[in-house]
Amino acid sequence: MFSKTLSTLSILVFLSLWQLLAWYLNSSLLPLPQTVAHVFFAHCQSGELPYHLGVTMLRLLVSFFISMSIGCIIGVALGRNEKLNAFLDHWLVIFLNVPALVTIILCYVWFGLSESAAILAVVINKVPNVIVTLREGTRALDKDLLNMAKSYQFSQFKTLKHVILPQLLPFLMSATRSGIALIWKIILMVELLGRSNGMGYQLHLFFQWFDIASILAYTIAFVGVIQLIEFAVLKPIDNIAKRWRL
DSSP, X not given: OHHHHHHHHHHHHHHHHHHHHHHHHOSTTSOOHHHHHHHHHHHHHHTHHHHHHHHHHHHHHHHHHHHHHHXXXXXXXXXHOHHHHHHHHHHHHHHHHXXXXXXXXXXXXXXXXXXXXHHHHHHHHHHHHHHHHHHHHHHTSOHHHHHHHHHTTOOHHXXXXXXXXXXXXXXXXXXXXXXXXXXXXXXXXXXXXXOSSSHXXXXXXXXXXXXXXXXXXXXXXXXXXXXXXXXXXXXXXXXHHTGGGO
């Protein structure tokens, strides 16, 4: 209860500071919160914001599940196999340090301004981060628990379910949270450079029109959806992931 009160107070303080700063500057560069709210509802009523938000969210979900699936498999494999890790470690470092913008441009040049090229660019940027997180999680597995499972002749499925997954869940949650935060930023860039719909495309138009109120309205909408995913999906899963430690 106390934490919820603090959260509400924090939001109210933020809005108050925004309001005061907007009044003080008296500039179109920082519109009032009520102006942004009016623009937000106007875009919702026209159907533009829900449409473009839905397109971006679909791209986010597809990219996220592909990235997590590939990254988890490779990450666990590297964590369990030192020779494979030594062979692929330099590849991993290279992909971790290639700028997202370069990957996006190359994917569009090589595969055209298509939906598959957009998704591929996001996946290439995210997979290395998932690999690193799951590799370290696999290396941190309690060997005593694995030996116990082996001595009690657990099947591979039972070992995975009761020994490995509970220990890897915190790392999976870390990869998930960082993944969503990273992917949606990359998707906006992908849409800005080569798509004709989505939040990034709209933000590019608003930038050209110098429409700050619409930029803030779309940003608030997307951040709100991400926060909803955090509290409705990720938080409950995170609580389940920590039960085995109790």
